[in-house]
């Protein structure tokens with residue numbers, strides 16, 4: 001079927017089998033290979049992208065379901081000369097080793113900070129009403145859907161904390 | 171000077187923007203074929219009929235290959251030629267590839283692979299250590315036995331004895347990027363292979379062999395891997411060979427990527443084993459004699475199991491001087507995935523064994539396990555002049571001349587043998603002279619331990635982690651807490667650095683300086699996240715006195731640097747850093763001689779620093795000197811080579827010096843367990859690790875933290891389960907519990923020891939890839955400590971210490987009378 005996707009601010013038309021996942025559409029049909037396939041079963045988070053700002057596993061989302069939404073991938077968050085605050089902090093804090101989980105981590109963290117700002121509590125929150133101090137435990141809980149086999153977790157948490165501070169300072 | 175700086179990973183800007191390219195991201199022509207294997211559904215038996223007609227007829231399928239399509243079926247083994255790419259009729263494990271499908275999409279290939287009609291005659295499968303022992307199913311004729319002193323007598327006459335046995339589980343690599351390879355046919359039958367591999371030369375060799383091509387007809391390129399951890403040392407061979415075979419037959423590019431579940435079903439994992447021990451000791455806990463038996467489950471093919479099991483024996487002593495020791499190692503052949511290399515390469519398994527003895531002895535004596543550990547430490551290193559921090563390493567000698575003819579007569583060339591594999595050849599006994607230091611204590615394999623820093627390192631960690639006070643506080647806390655119990659343990663690490671197959675300890679590099687002063691660096695090591703490329707670039711930048719970012723780091727390529735060893739055994743920066751350094755020094759010397767000649771001064775008066783070249787009071791840009799040197803017809807390209815000195819090793823006898831040096835470390839972990847459910851978590855970890863003069867402290871700390879988490883994961887949550895039919899039931903992260911962000915200890919303190927390597931390594935640094943993995947052992951013994959607080963018995967934990975096992979151990983110690 002013919003579908004039209006709004007990806008990183010531009011409309012892309014693509015002809016797909018209706019059962020194609022958003023992940024395969026991005027990687028195999030649209031040449032956007034920044035989004036990674038780690039497990040293809042919604043278990044690792046490597047494929048995390050944003051749909052209207054909310055994080056989803058692209059491997060569990062059909063491409064046709066993303067019609068009408070704004071899809072943001074790692075390529076749309078920033079570029080080498082205009083890094084997003086999270087991208088810059090992942091770079092400063094070595095928030096990765098092999099880098100394979102990194103696009104998913106950054107997309108996930110981007111939406112996670114929004115969720116926090118919107119007052120969504122997590123399992124680790126002590127007070128459901130907020131505010132939610134950005135503790136290690138809070139970040140760890142909210143990022144637990146993104147596996148990093150290199151276990152660069154300390155640096156990932158540092159990067160997120162610092163990006164959040166950057167955001168507050170603005 | 172760029173050495174020792176915490177510069178970010180060279181590809182960092184690419185990683186954070188999603189531009190870093192992995193094999194599956196490389197654009198291929200639309201004609202590319204996608205491959206998948208059809209897998210066996212039984213663990214042992216014969217295929218009586220393989221009906222592939224439905225597979226052939228499936229939409230998108232272009233070709234299907236069964237065993238009869240090959241003569242012979244290509245071999246994928248890095249060692250004993252016992253791994254046909256697809257079964258030749260005999261099924262040896264559940265998940266074994268039976269046939270190969272090529273289709274115009276990945277999905278079409280995978281769907282078609284399910285359509286085969288396979289009939290089998292099933293045979294009883296040997297799945298467990300007991301099955302294999304009963305059937306005497308093993309690699310090598312019998313167990314390998316190394317002995318020093320008289321362990322049996324020492325144990326028999328000891329004041330006290332402990333003995334026991336435990337199971338030590340395997341571990342799935344779960345490199346986040348699964349196995350993948352792609353092959354492009356070139357003119358004249360040549361092939362270009364992109365593979366996610368730690369061992370490009372082996373892929374080159376195996377592909378060439380499969381297609382009866384000379385190695386020169388196959389080029390393998392590896393820019394990076396999304397994690398390797400040992401799982402990409404040999405386990406990618408089958409994919410690369412399959413792609414090459416299809417590309418050669420169809421003339422179309424071919425790509426193969428295992429789906430995650432297939433990856434876990436097909437590929438090998440860390441070796442699991444049963445470990446038996448018996449130890450005699452005195453009232454202080456000092457061991458008088460110890461005997462170990464290792465029963466390794468190696469799976470269906472030999473792969474790298476022999477050197478893995480050897481390395482377990484080589485680390486059976488860890489930090490402890492054991493004058494009377496006997497180690498018996500069985501390498502059992504079972505109908506399961508072929509266990510393979512995994513960070514530490516058997517070393518962790520050996521080390522957990524001796525740490526178990528320490529833990530058990532301390533329990534028997536009612537002492538702090540740390541006291542028992544310290545009582546058994548090797549004697550401290552004698553201070554040596556060369557270890558002074560101020561003395562930079564001299565330029566590496568040109569050892570290429572010496573190396574020729576200096577070694578033993580090489581084995582007669584057999585083109586089927588991959589000489590660069592850790593598993594391929596029996597170690598040639600090296601008969602060079604190992605410089606022994608008189609009086610130094612020796613390991614169970616008679617290597618003098620000349621650099622033991624465990625005493626000081628542990629003393630520092632005890633202080634910084636506040637071990638003694640916390641141990642006392644935990645005892646009080648436990649006394650008042652009936653349900654939750656805490657535990658703490660400090661375990662040390664001593665890990666030998668070098669390939670135990672001595673001839674693999676060599677590396678090459680290729681460096682070009684272009685006329686505009688830009689520098690191109692290439693070496694035989696592969697990048698899998700460990701930061702090797704960045705470290706080697708820092709070495710090169712240091713030699714030329716330029717900014718590390720001025721160095722162009724390029725993909726590992728068998729056409730640039732040949733005959734490389736796997737990036738494994740933690741040796742990546744040791745070997746490749748030295749080779750790159752040698753190449754850069756050659757070029758710098760040529761440039762210095764040229765510019766000195768123009769100024770009529772000696773070449774050694776020329777300085778390369780800050781991107782400038784200073785000579786006779788003048789200062790020129792590096793690019794200026796490069797341009798002049800080009801015009802003066804000075805060669806601006808050089809190779810570099812390095813061979814690790816001092817090694818000699820006879821694996822059959824278990825004697826010699828297999829390692830250039832040891833890397834050390836220690837960790838304190840504190841845990842809490844719930845005695846009603848067995849649930850547990852790590853509360854705090856303090857790590858102190860020896861990286862010599864770190865080449866890049868930030869990268870090293872990242873490696874150490876990651877390794878600890880992975881090591882603790884191995885011993886706590888990562889459990890592999892096979893059912894009674896030999897089916898791996900934990901074949902996805904939904905059932906196989908990998909450490910997540912929330913499993914990182916709440917308090918996590920990591921420090922570098924920071925004294926120079928006493929051996930002349932690159933920048934006097936030490937290898938860091940594997941050694942800190944074993945810091946995770948402290949988590950396991952902290953759990954043992956917590957369980958021990960529940961009753962009088964010894965916990966005797968099996969690994970991984972899952973909640974179920976912790977709960978069982980709690981009940982055991984409580985029931986103990």
Ligand code: FES
Pocket residue numbers: 036037038039040041042043044045046047048057058059060
């Ligand atoms: S690839 Fe989507 S969650 Fe793993």
Ligand code: FES
Pocket residue numbers: 095096097098099100101102147148149150151152346396397699
């Ligand atoms: S950086 Fe390798 S998986 Fe996260």
